[in-house]
Amino acid sequence: MGKGKARIFAIRRRLATFLSALSLALCVATAIVWVWSYMWQDGVRVSAGLLTTGVGFGGGQVAITAIIEAPSSSRRPNGHIDWDQRPGGAAITDAIDSDQPGQWAKLGFGYIWDSPTFGTRMFAIVVPCWFVLPVLAILPALTVRRILRRKHDSGSCGNCGYDLTGNTSGTCPECGTKTKGAAAYAPANEAM
Numbered sequence: 027m028g029k030g031k032a033r034i035f036a037i038r039r040r041l042a043t044f045l046s047a048l049s050l051a052l053c054v055a056t057a058i059v060w061v062w063s064y065m066w067q068d069g070v071r072v073s074a075g076l077l078t079t080g081v082g083f084g085g086g087q088v089a090i091t092a093i094i095e096a097p098s099s100s101r102r103p104n105g106h107i108d109w110d111q112r113p114g115g116a117a118i119t120d121a122i123d124s125d126q127p128g129q130w131a132k133l134g135f136g137y138i139w140d141s142p143t144f145g146t147r148m149f150a151i152v153v154p155c156w157f158v159l160p161v162l163a164i165l166p167a168l169t170v171r172r173i174l175r176r177k178h179d180s181g182s183c184g185n186c187g188y189d190l191t192g193n194t195s196g197t198c199p200e201c202g203t204k205t206k207g208a209a210a211y212a213p214a215n216e217a218m
């Protein structure tokens with residue numbers, strides 16, 4: 027087990043921590059948006075050429091949209107940002123008519139796959155906040171559990187969490203990290 031393997035574990039752990047932090051930030055943002063969306067319906071769109079992508083929220087729902095203009099359309103300047111806000115906070119799925127082709131909505135979920143004008147393509151997906159919040163909480167929860175486990179369980183590798191009970195080599199067999207020393211990981215009953 028070389029240094030290379032230990033480094034890969036360290037990079038993987040750092041990436042996991044970063045993704046957890048990002049997920050936690052999005053989780054908090056979703057909680058704020060959830061409450062806010064009952065008072066206001068907001069939408070932000072960013073354009074680049076013929077593509078416009080957007081995020082909208084209203085009535086406890088979040089929508090992600092993409093519109094591709096017809097090739098004949100005038101291109102919008104890259105990075106052009108639109109923002110609109112409407113009071114009331116109506117649910118986004120209120121605007122979806124499941125009887126229309128390319129439109130579907132149920133229980134706060136929904137999608138639109140449409141061609142509003144000739145050559146234009148529009149795609150929207152709507153997800154309720156009650157669904158988004160727990161999904162975003164999974165990674166942070168796993169990270170917290172991992173940290174708590176490591177604190178309680180001194181008989182495991184500080185880098186990868188591998189169980190080092192009975193290990194006397196002074197090196198983690200899983201990732202190659204130097205351990206605190208053989209004695210520290212001897213089984214408790216052996217010391218008695």
Ligand SMILES: [Zn+2]
Pocket residue numbers: 183184185186187188198199200201202203
């Ligand atoms: Zn290890």
